[in-house]
Amino acid sequence: MDADALFIRPAAPDDRPDIIGLAVRALRWRGDERDRAFFAWKHDDNPFGPSPAWVATAAGRIVGFRTLLRWEFSRGTERLRVVRAVDTASDPSHQGRGIFRRLTLAPWRSSPPPGTTPSSTPPTLKVAPDT
Numbered sequence: 001m002d003a004d005a006l007f008i009r010p011a012a013p014d015d016r017p018d019i020i021g022l023a024v025r026a027l028r029w030r031g032d033e034r035d036r037a038f039f040a041w042k043h044d045d046n047p048f049g050p051s052p053a054w055v056a057t058a059a060g061r062i063v064g065f066r067t068l069l070r071w072e073f074s075r076g077t078e079r080l081r082v083v084r085a086v087d088t089a090s091d092p093s094h095q096g097r098g099i100f101r102r103l104t105l106a107p108w109r110s111s112p113p114p115g116t117t118p119s120s121t122p123p124t125l126k127v128a129p130d131t
Contacts (some may be wrong), residue, residue, distance in 0.1 A: 002057060006097060008106050011053035011065065019055065026089035037105065043087075048072050054106045056090075056099045063091040066080040066103035083107070 013021065020039065024031040043051035048070035056064030068083035085107075090099040 006063070006094075006099065006102070007057045008054055008102050009057070011055045011067075015055055015062060015065075019053075019065045021067060022062055022089050022091055026092055039087075042069070046070055048081070051086075052107065054103050056094075056103055058094060063094040064099035064103050065089055066106070067098075069106055124129055 002075070016036075016039075018032055020029070020036055023029040029051075042051070043091060046069065051067040051069050053065060053067040054060045065088065066085060067087040069086045071082050071084060073080040073082065085104060088100060090097075102116045
């Protein structure tokens with residue numbers, strides 16, 4: 001196995017400390033209880049459901065993460081359940097390896113979370129304008 005190989009997988013609950021640690025390195029979070037509580041409020045306690053998330057790993061270490069925040073909208077009597085890509089970070093020492101792109105495409109390559117539709121197409125995909 002190549003030590004520099006990059007793997008993308010769904011995030012697991014026990015990844016949280018490493019995800020917060022990555023946010024400290026890449027996004028300049030403090031990594032304190034306030035950051036941990038805000039992340040949990042936003043992604044675990046969201047009234048529309050927990051946020052699906054993916055991580056990138058290299059040599060067994062988390063070097064990237066991406067979360068999809070759940071939203072619900074009403075259109076007449078119809079309820080639209082969507083997800084929106086938010087909260088992404090790539091480890092500064094691993095930038096330039098396509099981590100952001102691969103994490104952005106991962107949910108669309110597998111399938112969106114059950115019962116949801118992506119609220120936007122990933123920026124790396126071309127979409128024909130509506131006619």
